[in-house]
Amino acid sequence: MAPIRVALIGLSSSAKTSWAAQGHLPYLLSPRGISRYTIVALLNSSAAAAEAAREYFTLPSSVKAYGNPDDLAADSDVDLVVCCTRVDTHGLTTGPSIRAGKAVYVEWPLVEDYKQAVVLTGDRRVDNSIIGLQGRVSPIVLKLKEILHSGRVGRVLSSDVRAYGNLLPNDTLPDGLSYFADRKVGGNPITIAYGHTVDYVHDVLGEFSSFQSRMQIQRPVVKIVDGDHSRPREMKSDVPDFLAIHGKLARGKAYVVDDATLSLTYRTGLQFKGTPGFIWTINGEKGEIMVTANGAYVHSDSYKDPIEIQIHDHDTDEVARVEWDWQDWQKDLPYRSRIVAELYERFAHWWGNGKPAGDLPEGEDWPRLHDAVARMKEFDELFQQYDAQKSG
Numbered sequence: 552m553a554p555i556r557v558a559l560i561g562l563s564s565s566a567k568t569s570w571a572a573q574g575h576l577p578y579l580l581s582p583r584g585i586s587r588y589t590i591v592a593l594l595n596s597s598a599a600a601a602e603a604a605r606e607y608f609t610l611p612s613s614v615k616a617y618g619n620p621d622d623l624a625a626d627s628d629v630d631l632v633v634c635c636t637r638v639d640t641h642g643l644t645t646g647p648s649i650r651a652g653k654a655v656y657v658e659w660p661l662v663e664d665y666k667q668a669v670v671l672t673g674d675r676r677v678d679n680s681i682i683g684l685q686g687r688v689s690p691i692v693l694k695l696k697e698i699l700h701s702g703r704v705g706r707v708l709s710s711d712v713r714a715y716g717n718l719l720p721n722d723t724l725p726d727g728l729s730y731f732a733d734r735k736v737g738g739n740p741i742t743i744a745y746g747h748t749v750d751y752v753h754d755v756l757g758e759f760s761s762f763q764s765r766m767q768i769q770r771p772v773v774k775i776v777d778g779d780h781s782r783p784r785e786m787k788s789d790v791p792d793f794l795a796i797h798g799k800l801a802r803g804k805a806y807v808v809d810d811a812t813l814s815l816t817y818r819t820g821l822q823f824k825g826t827p828g829f830i831w832t833i834n835g836e837k838g839e840i841m842v843t844a845n846g847a848y849v850h851s852d853s854y855k856d857p858i859e860i861q862i863h864d865h866d867t868d869e870v871a872r873v874e875w876d877w878q879d880w881q882k883d884l885p886y887r888s889r890i891v892a893e894l895y896e897r898f899a900h901w902w903g904n905g906k907p908a909g910d911l912p913e914g915e916d917w918p919r920l921h922d923a924v925a926r927m928k929e930f931d932e933l934f935q936q937y938d939a940q941k942s943g
Contacts, residue, residue: 552903554585555654558592558617558629560644561636563600564607570658570887571635574851576608577884578892587899588631590614594623594644620644624651631656631898637730638738639663642671649677654902656681656894659746661923663737665931668924675921678908681898682923685890686751686850688897691842691858694875695755695833696913698840699806704862705836707807710756712815714847715828716744721820723774724786732773732788739790741766742930745817747850750918750926752815752831756807759929762798766791766937769818791937792819808836817847829853839863840873854886894918 557579562571578584592615593601601616617623623632624647632648633656634641642662645655649671659682661668686692699707719728719740730736753759769792774783797814800807822828828846832839841861844853860873881889897917901907910916 552587552899554587554589555899555902556591556628556630557588558594558615558623558626558632559590560594560620560623560632560634562593562604562608563595564604571633572608573885573887574891575633575635575888577888578895581884581892583880583883584892584895588895592617592623592626592629594618594620594632620647624648624653630654634658637736638742639730639736642667646671652679654679654681654898655920656683656898657920657923658683659750659923660737660742661920661927663735665924665927667737668927672920672924674924677920679906680920681894682918682920683891683894684747684750684850684918684922684926685894686747687754687918688893689751689849689890690875690877691844691849691860692751692755694860694873695840695842698860698862698873699755699833699835702806704833704838704840707756707804707811708834708836709812710752710814710831710833712748712752712813712831713829714745714748714815714817714831715822716740716817716819717821717828717846718744718848718852719819722770723776723783726775726777729775729786732775732786732790734789740819741791741794741817744819744847745794745815746926746930748817748829748847749815749929751850752813753926754918756811756813756833757800757802757804758925759798759813760801762796762932764794764796764933764936765940766795766933767793769793793817794933796933822846838865850890851887854889 559571579588579590590610593604594617595601595604598616598618605614605616631654632645634645635658636644638660641657645657649655661682662671724731731739771788772785773788775786776783794817800811800813802809827843829844831842844858845856846853861870862873863870884892894917
């Protein structure tokens with residue numbers, strides 16, 4: 552298979568977030584990545600900025616530098632457009648390429664809101680795509696599915712998640728992430744950290760058939776700090792920093808009983824000192840699974856500390872630790888790139904096998920743009936409930 556030709560949007564030496572450089576580039580430039588992909592173009596806010604990024608990351612001079620999304624979309628030498636910019640630029644930068652029929656990989660959240668998601672995708676299935684909800688293919692999620700398929704704990708009766716967005720302090724944002732306090736942008740701890748979490752939980756247990764929620768702004772004013780914290784300023788936030796939700800799971804998963812309950816609690820900021828920043832329990836007929844991690848980042852940043860999976864066997868009353876591991880090739884990559892790399896791997900396998908349409912077997916599938924639209928529809932309902940409660 553000829554390598555898939557990639558254009559990166561948002562790879563920049565001066566970017567306020569470094570996900571393109573830390574999450575994507577390590578795999579794409581690894582020996583394994585190079586055998587499947589080749590970077591042929593960059594798109595930034597200007598051609599000059601793209602040229603600067605090409606030089607900074609020592610990419611070949613043959614890599615094209617674009618400053619206009621329409622020019623990139625017209626480039627017949629690009630197969631896959633990868634977007635790692637702020638969420639409110641996703642539609643503008645990837646829309647032309649989607650309309651041109653190119654494959655796209657868009658980081659989560661897809662766009663600012665559900666309506667924009669429908670506009671971008673035409674509310675249709677988009678097989679030729681990836682959405683950056685990589686938690687679905689994390690080793691923790693894959694191991695949980697394996698346990699549940701095995702019947703070791705019986706069918707799932709209920710599940711509970713408690714997660715803390717503890718990469719940020721309780722009441723402070725860096726200047727480059729001040730938009731986290733501006734709901735209309737669409738990127739904030741609720742849509743990002745909680746969004747990733749609830750997505751892979753649904754992937755394991757199924758979707759809600761109905762849910763009730765409450766969100767709260769606990770800290771309506773947050774401090775915005777620059778790099779050296781020398782001149783903090785205050786900003787009013789309209790983004791909730793606490794969420795509690797519970798609902799009935801839709802029927803369909805063979806290892807989940809009909810009408811099982813799922814509840815989740817998410818809070819931005821630090822958890823109680825000395826306790827895990829993430830606890831997920833899955834209560835089954837014969838036992839219970841518990842996953843613990845340092846925060847709500849099982850999809851990305853939680854792997855610097857141990858993540859544990861334990862099973863309590865109700866018959867023996869014994870608790871056993873379940874071992875999990877990365878694939879050998881993933882261990883050669885930094886943590887932030889390992890799960891992203893699995894998305895690229897599955898997409899390349901599909902591409903090399905002739906790009907079959909429709910659903911794929913478990914173990915080969917990955918989340919795509921139409922999956923993102925479904926998740927954004929859930930968030931639309933979540934925020935509608937919040938707005939109704941505010942006005943009630």
